[in-house]
Amino acid sequence: MSEGRKLSQPHLLGIRDLTTEDIRLIFDTAVQFKEVLNRPIKKVPSLRDTTIVNLFFENSTRTRISFELAEKRLSADIVNFSASASSVSKGETLIDTVNNILSMKVDMVVMRHPAPGAPELLARKISATIINAGDGTHEHPTQALLDAFSMEEKIGDLRGRHVAIVGDILHSRVALSNILCLKKLGAHVRVCGPPTLIPKWISSLGVEVSYDIRDTLKWADIANILRIQLERQDLRYFPSTREYALYFGIDRAMLEELGQDVIIMHPGPINRGVELTSDVADSSQSIILQQVENGVAIRMAVLYLLAPR
Amino acid sequence: MEDGRVILSSKPFQMVLDRLCYALIENYNDFQGTYLIGIQPRGVLLADRLVARLKDILPDSTLQYGQLDITFYRDDFRKHGKPLEASKTNLEFAIEDQRVILIDDVLYTGRTIQAAMTALGDFGRPSTVELLALVDRRFNRHLPIKANYTGIQVDAVDEAYVKVSWADQDGDDKILIFPQKHEVQV
Numbered sequence: 001m002s003e004g005r006k007l008s009q010p011h012l013l014g015i016r017d018l019t020t021e022d023i024r025l026i027f028d029t030a031v032q033f034k035e036v037l038n039r040p041i042k043k044v045p046s047l048r049d050t051t052i053v054n055l056f057f058e059n060s061t062r063t064r065i066s067f068e069l070a071e072k073r074l075s076a077d078i079v080n081f082s083a084s085a086s087s088v089s090k091g092e093t094l095i096d097t098v099n100n101i102l103s104m105k106v107d108m109v110v111m112r113h114p115a116p117g118a119p120e121l122l123a124r125k126i127s128a129t130i131i132n133a134g135d136g137t138h139e140h141p142t143q144a145l146l147d148a149f150s151m152e153e154k155i156g157d158l159r160g161r162h163v164a165i166v167g168d169i170l171h172s173r174v175a176l177s178n179i180l181c182l183k184k185l186g187a188h189v190r191v192c193g194p195p196t197l198i199p200k201w202i203s204s205l206g207v208e209v210s211y212d213i214r215d216t217l218k219w220a221d222i223a224n225i226l227r228i229q230l231e232r233q234d235l236r237y238f239p240s241t242r243e244y245a246l247y248f249g250i251d252r253a254m255l256e257e258l259g260q261d262v263i264i265m266h267p268g269p270i271n272r273g274v275e276l277t278s279d280v281a282d283s284s285q286s287i288i289l290q291q292v293e294n295g296v297a298i299r300m301a302v303l304y305l306l307a308p309r
Numbered sequence: 310m311e312d313g314r315v316i317l318s319s320k321p322f323q324m325v326l327d328r329l330c331y332a333l334i335e336n337y338n339d340f341q342g343t344y345l346i347g348i349q350p351r352g353v354l355l356a357d358r359l360v361a362r363l364k365d366i367l368p369d370s371t372l373q374y375g376q377l378d379i380t381f382y383r384d385d386f387r388k389h390g391k392p393l394e395a396s397k398t399n400l401e402f403a404i405e406d407q408r409v410i411l412i413d414d415v416l417y418t419g420r421t422i423q424a425a426m427t428a429l430g431d432f433g434r435p436s437t438v439e440l441l442a443l444v445d446r447r448f449n450r451h452l453p454i455k456a457n458y459t460g461i462q463v464d465a466v467d468e469a470y471v472k473v474s475w476a477d478q479d480g481d482d483k484i485l486i487f488p489q490k491h492e493v494q495v
Contacts, residue, residue: 004394032378032395041431044381074381304381305392 007305011123011130014139015180023184027149029301037297047076050307053101055111057083062268063133067110070299094118095125102128107308129306137171143267144177146298148185150291151222154263159186164216167226167275170197174226174267179205192216193248196237213248217262224265225250225275241274251277263287313472313485317461322482325460329441330362332458339370344407348425349378349396352413354475355443359412375400382424405433414473416442419454444471444484
């Protein structure tokens with residue numbers, strides 16, 4: 001225990017704002033919380049006087065449970081809010097909703113919202129600490145942090161290593177946050193998917209673009225496979241999921257043919273049989289469940305480091 | 310920076326460590342069912358040395374030794390401008406029904422020990438807990454906590470700072486006292 005480093009930001013709005021040192025501090029803290037999670041009593045009293053509201057304006061299972069567990073493991077008081085059961089459906093604005101909640105003395109807000117930039121708007125208008133749990137197609141910083149943390153845990157330092165991000169890059173906040181995070185940690189990043197799902201501007205982030213899944217898997221140490229986000233697609237970007245699976249889906253036969261021990265990741269939920277077959281998702285090459293486990297430790301670290309003091 | 314005053318130099322320092330080891334042996338014999346736990350970060354430096362010395366004296370004993378970090382249990386979390394950074398906790402043996410000896414370098418307000426006992430409870434229910442401190446600042450306690458084994462007692466005003474310096478970390482085994490904490494490069 002020592003009075004040490006602190007994050008350069010008062011909120012976690014996106015990976016874009018974080019420095020490499022910030023990411024290292026979050027990882028170092030998460031290692032200690034991971035140890036806490038393996039104790040008989042998986043709980044510490046650090047945030048027992050902190051109240052956190054989880055504002056979810058969009059569906060979520062994993063992220064919401066993960067944040068909720070992280071908050072409970074830190075002994076915070078929590079309030080859950082989902083948009084469908086609230087005054088939002090009566091037409092209340094975001095700022096009004098949040099200000100009403102904050103007048104009940106809430107210290108931190110974890111928010112998922114379908115509009116890109118919504119957490120940034122809140123951070124400017126209100127006094128509580130904001131943590132972005134996904135804003136539309138923009139960023140999902142804690143997912144990127146837990147992905148990179150899981151990668152380092154598996155293969156060590158990411159500097160100079162090859163990481164592929166495969167699938168729906170256009171609609172994915174996970175892709176953008178992942179790219180920003182991995183670049184800050186010094187990895188080489190390549191995106192791969194159908195041309196319609198890879199935006200033209202993506203190369204401006206310093207990533208390679210490929211439309212060939214086999215070549216990409218050959219190149220990569222790690223492949224982070226993203227979900228095809230059918231719910232965000234306002235028009236058809238590829239003819240059918242069957243055709244997508246045929247050209248970009250990864251199955252055991254393909255991995256064996258490549259003779260490559262590429263590590264497979266997926267932020268979930270998986271469309272089994274589309275982007276990944278079950279024999280790949282459940283294989284020893286996949287670290288999908290470790291990602292979920294690390295998610296709680298990473299979120300504990302972020303909450304601990306940003307808690308008001 | 311004004312240098313601190315040495316209150317225990319290297320030679321008597323070794324004698325104090327030896328005395329503490331023999332005091333433990335007197336009570337714990339071969340350390341069966343006993344768990345020595347150093348409190349991170351500086352209590353571990355003391356515990357490392359005691360454990361090494363105990364192994365010299367009792368080569369056949371099986372010592373269970375671990376390190377406990379109490380950062381997440383501190384009650385002064387809000388009083389610092391920056392978050393407190395945690396060190397590693399490493400308790401690979403079960404604590405349940407063990408005789409635990411907590412080890413820290415300086416016993417001052419007692420708050421660290423209070424946090425350590427709360428933390429211990431999360432790992433199980435030890436049969437007994439004792440405390441060993443190299444330095445006992447007996448007039449500065451904020452809580453009713455007392456050490457079972459002490460190296461030296463130091464009577465100093467609240468503002469004073471006592472530092473245990475270690476040969477492998479700081480160049481020399483000794484205990485220093487400074488009039489004020491900010492004069493110390495920790």
